[in-house]
Amino acid sequence: MQAYEFINNLIPPLKLKDKVKLALNWMEEIRTDILPVVEDSRFLGFITEDLVFTINNPETSIAEISLDNVSCFVYQDKHIYDVIKVASEFHSNMIAVVDRENNYLGVVTMEDAISAFADSLSIQSNGAVLVLSMNMTDYSLFEIARIIESENTKILSSFLSSDPLDDSKIKLTLKLDKTELRHVKATLERFGYRILDHFQEEEGISGEQERIDNLFRFLQI
Numbered sequence: 608m609q610a611y612e613f614i615n616n617l618i619p620p621l622k623l624k625d626k627v628k629l630a631l632n633w634m635e636e637i638r639t640d641i642l643p644v645v646e647d648s649r650f651l652g653f654i655t656e657d658l659v660f661t662i663n664n665p666e667t668s669i670a671e672i673s674l675d676n677v678s679c680f681v682y683q684d685k686h687i688y689d690v691i692k693v694a695s696e697f698h699s700n701m702i703a704v705v706d707r708e709n710n711y712l713g714v715v716t717m718e719d720a721i722s723a724f725a726d727s728l729s730i731q732s733n734g735a736v737l738v739l740s741m742n743m744t745d746y747s748l749f750e751i752a753r754i755i756e757s758e759n760t761k762i763l764s765s766f767l768s769s770d771p772l773d774d775s776k777i778k779l780t781l782k783l784d785k786t787e788l789r790h791v792k793a794t795l796e797r798f799g800y801r802i803l804d805h806f807q808e809e810e811g812i813s814g815e816q817e818r819i820d821n822l823f824r825f826l827q828i
Contacts (some may be wrong), residue, residue, distance in 0.1 A: 608686055608687045608722065608726055609683065609684050609685065609686060609687070610617035610681050610682070610683055610684070610685045610686070610687065610689070610690050610702075610715060611683035611684070611702045611704055611712060611713075611805075612723075613687060613690070613715045613719045613720060613723050614704055614712060614713035614714065614715060615713065615715060615716050615719055616713060617637060618637065618639070618642065618643070618701070618714050618716070619633060619637075619642070619797055620642070620643045620644065620645035620711065620714075621633070621643070621644045621645070621654060621669055622645065622646055622669065622760050623644065623646050623668065623669050623670035624643070624668060624669070624670065625667070625668065625669050626665065626666055626667065626668055626669070627662060627664065627665050627667045627668075627669070627672075627760040628658050628666065628706055628728050630642055630654055630669065631656075631659055631665065632658055634656055634659075638639070639700075639716075640655060640656035640657075640700075640734070641653050641654070641655045641656070641699070641700060641701045642701075643656055643701070643703055643711070644669055644674055645711045646710050647784060648710045649710070649711060650677075650680055650703045650705055650709075650711045651674055651677065652674030652675055652676055652677035652679075653674060653675045653676050653679065653701065654669060654672060654675070655675055658672065658674075675699075676697045676699050676776045678697075679693060679694075679697040679699050679701075679702055679703060680693070680702060680703035680704065680705050681693050681702060681703075681704060681705075681715075682704075682705060682707060683704050683705065683706050683707075683712055684707075686689060687720055687723045687800050690702050690715050690720045691717075691720050691721070694717050694720065694724070699717075700717045700718075701714050701716055701717070701811065702714060702715050702717075702720070703717070704799070706773060716783050733780055733784070733786065734783050734784045734785060734786060735782075735786050735787075735792070735805060735806060736780060736781065736782055736783070736800065736805065736806040737780070737781045737783060737788060737792070737795075737804075738778060738779070738780050738781075738803040738804040738805065739751070739778070739779045739780075739781070739795065739800050739801065739802055739803065740770045740772065740773065740776050740777070740778055740779075740801045740802075740803050741776060741777060741779065741800060741801065742775070742776055742777070743756060743776075743777050744765075745775060746779065746793060748762075748765060748779075751779070751781075751795075751800070754794055754795060754800075755781075755783065755791055755794075755795070757794065758781050758790045758791045758794055759785075760784060760785045760791050761783065761784045762782070762783060762784075763782040763783065763784055764781075764782045764784055764806070765779060765780065765781050765782070766779075766781075767779055767780075768780070770803075772803070778803065788805050792805065
């Protein structure tokens, strides 16, 4: 799950000598609104469709433009989690990948990163999502798993974050292998766990949009 594994080789880098009209042509051809700019194997930043339209001169060279997100990159051995984190920090749909000598290797698109992230969290597996709230001192995944498994249910993956309703608590999001949560919820509540929300997924649903929707539900974005 390292960044270099998800490099999209269909995204070409622009050079400083290239003109804006070439950027527009490539954007239209590969259906994107952002492209990387590279010179001598060094990542220099991104040029966006909005930036191009602001310049409003197709003959302008890339060298004359102040590029966006010059620090929007990750090292090749970083996990796909880091790719999504950097993309979120820079509000970018594309992240450059470089080696430890800062040589440009390619880019990862957010679509590819989300697909990889969804796979790593078992989002594609049939089941349901359960969201719990608790104090950090009460958090024990071993104990929670023991309770859930007592109802013949398995935890496929988990995600820990702050509780948006209470800063003093944490939120634990669990992907379970069963779609029916009634007994699991009742057992967890009997042990004192507070359930914030749950999502029971329908079986047999497929497609990229459903995959992304499931991921967002899992992360509570």
